Amino acid sequence: MNFPAHKHDQAMRRHFHEAAARRGFSVAPAQEAAVERLARLAGELARPAWTFPKPPRDLYVWGPVGRGKSWLVDTFYEGLPDGRKRRLHFHDFFRRLHGGVSGRPGSRHDSRHDGQSAVDGALDELIGDSRVLVFDEFHAHDAGDAMLIARLFRTLLDRRITLVTTSNYPPAGLMPDPLYHHLFEPTIKLIEERMDVLDVTGPVDFRRLAAPEPAPDPAEGGRRFATGWCLLPDDTAPAELGLTAPAPAEATAVPAHLRELPARAVRGELVWFGFDALCETATAVPDYLVLAERFTTLVLDGVPPLVEASADGRQRFANLVDVACDRDLRLVLMGSDPLADLPADQALTRDLDRTASRLAMLRRPDRTRPAAAGGH
């Protein structure tokens, strides 16, 4: 790079403010420290690696849902020069890691090596020659996550890669399940030592701020997810959707991850499922990722209030909404309000507040705002 580092700082700072202005908002006070820190990191990354005794310090950006964390790190990522950078979403990371581990030398099908070398090999492929890795929505819920994340951290340390993550949890709150928390304590300690922890807890969930109408046009840089709908039984589906109920003859099997799923219809880039077929059978995140790769609209009918779904069904629905939002898939929900009558004080699924925040972006005919978790 020919610029001195402070020029890269300034360019990144400007990039943040311009990106916010393009979306019609300005950087919020709670985001300012993160913008400053990310701009400094852009300057540090612009210097040749050999001029640093150590790689630039890692960053851990955390806060409740809808505080603009993903926007911060995505905008940072977009503003970095091409090459030697990588962005991964948590769900995708684990899918790719598992995909890379199975069947490669060192996996459990190969007795010559231990499983750890398979994990290292898969990590190598995921990380490539990047100098900076942006890892959105970092969380850990079970012993398998704990092992893989510990491995990831060690690899990043060894390879002098700078990590930028977002999370809904402060480091000490990661792996909330008391059964597993102790397994994660060494990694929490490492995060607290190695990473600059930035809290972006502002007063509002930005997703709940503005009325969701009119839907932003994806062709103009708006999010397709926000063009989705939540339709109750007495709603007329907006004409723009052209949603006529599927004829029985339209039923078809749709390839997902290592299986096929029974869709009610496939119409071009639209796929239509019943809630039970997608969320009340043993599907998982890799299946939703495959759907999000092939389709741009997913219609889910027969949606029940989540209090009436099974615990697994609720968790699958929460994961589906997560994937749809991250992959910018238009989601059309038909049936009941999934969030109706949720007891406000009880965590029905681990991350249902995230689901509620994401669903707040969907439009509803003649109703300006969807309900928050806890009911109308």
Ligand SMILES: Nc1ncnc2c1ncn2[C@@H]1O[C@H](COP(=O)(O)OP(=O)(O)OP(=O)(O)O)[C@@H](O)[C@H]1O
């Ligand atoms: N300063 C801001 N003012 C208004 N809207 C903002 C601001 N920053 C980000 N946003 C918008 O708020 C919405 C939510 O932001 P984002 O997805 O980054 O939240 P998040 O903190 O990652 O939430 P989650 O924890 O649920 O992943 C996005 O549409 C984003 O463009």
Ligand SMILES: [Mg+2]
């Ligand atoms: Mg996010």
